[in-house]
Amino acid sequence: MSAAWVLGKRALREGRRTPDALLPTLFIPLFFLVVNVGQAAKIFPAASTEFLHGQGYGAFQLPSSLLLAASFGTAALFLVEEIEGGYFDKLRASPVPRSAIVLGRLIAELVKAVAITTVLVLLGLAFGISIASGPVGFVLLVALTALWAVVFVGFMQIIALKTRSAAATNSAGLVFFPLLFLTPNFVPRDLLTRPMEIAATLNPVTYVMEALRSLILEDLEWGTIAPGFAVVLALGAVMLALNVRVIQRYD
């Protein structure tokens, strides 16, 4: 674990030194938030839209932006760069568990995601969004988003390790968009058409989004929050196991 932490600190330093790679993870989700609210806010007025629980449509859309921010997977792109540049082999030739190499990046991703999510939520608060579940909800909101970031970057790291290609890894990241659009992204699940509702129900991202949304719009509704955490913990365990397996078999 100490090797993973040492490598995690190195990955964090790498993130700090490449703000050009980090800034889009902040600005693009904000852009989507503004555009989506601008397009649909008039359709769903706060006063007469029950699912908004008295808040504006921006509060309903914030989880989409948080998930988008957490799904850039830049750590996996840094990993490919490291494979192509040869430093990855240098690390593999050192006497640390190979799992520490991927774990270090996942630790760094968790920390970065906490920072980016906090900034996004604070910006939301500045523009009138409130966290109905209070300070505990705020912490859970940030934690759930950051854990999703670890799941997604874990998936992208597997692609990076298997393909060793920046182009393939980058393309794999696009899988997030179908997953995002097959969630109750613009309206609650019960307002979707039947085929979309089925697709959303089968899509694990739906439960993460609903948990995030619940934390923003309602008090602590554990029945909605728990499935979101269950999804990230289950997928996180799978991604972690696959990451370790792939790096140990890396040849």
Place this chain on the structure above:
Amino acid sequence: MSSQPGRRLDSRTTDEGDDVAGVVELDRHAAVEAQGLVKHYPGVEAVRGVDLRVQAGEVFGFLGPNGAGKSTTVRMLTTLLSITEGSARVAGHDVARDPDAVRRAIGVALQEAGLDPRQTGRELLELQARLFGMSAQTAAGRARELLALVELEDAADRRIKGYSGGMKRRLDLASALVHEPEVLFLDEPTTGLDPASRLTVWDEVRRVNDRGTTVFLTTQYLEEADQLCDRLAIIAGGRIVREGTPARLKAELRERRGLAAEPTLDDVFLDATGRTRDRVAGDVQEVSA
């Protein structure tokens, strides 16, 4: 070059030269041993049964044309590639069964200096030292020593992406030495360097070897092998085709071909790999085995 204390006599070295004749087994173990080393990729047999024995304290040169299997062999010996068939021991540890022990005992500087361009030279060395189990304080001290050793103190706190090719090579070498390895693997350490940087790297290799580290060096530069190596092997088509001291290999070729003058290591290389000078003369003629 090393004085090679503790060299042992075996059938291979006996055949190679007078310089080892009569030497008996001493207390030094073989630093690198490989038997029947094979590496298959789908549709390609990159290494086809390599046998090697490198004595502790030697500078051992591993030569061969592009694609001959040099880097693949080094990657297997350094635990970076799995072994398809055969076995290898490095610093007394089985590469396949105890890769962690091998990694603790070796330093590795591969082709194309593998460095993190976003770190500074100091940070990179400190990190490498931490990965070898040193405390933060010890790692900082070791990084200082190594920066001085490779004369990069002035650039220590600059990011590596701004380093020249020669500086990167020296830093890569320093990072491979952070834990004072028993065996140092250098894969084409001077490829792409200007003559001055190449000489600096040679000096470093000699200095490291003088301190007792066995050096396993791959190179395409025969002059480099001649200057640095106590013994060398030439690989072609995935098999070792010549092995011995540079002097012995030249003498063997002179005797076999009945040459009037002593051949160069280039001649030995061309002979071993089935090429001739005529076929490589001129700057546009194709070179083929």
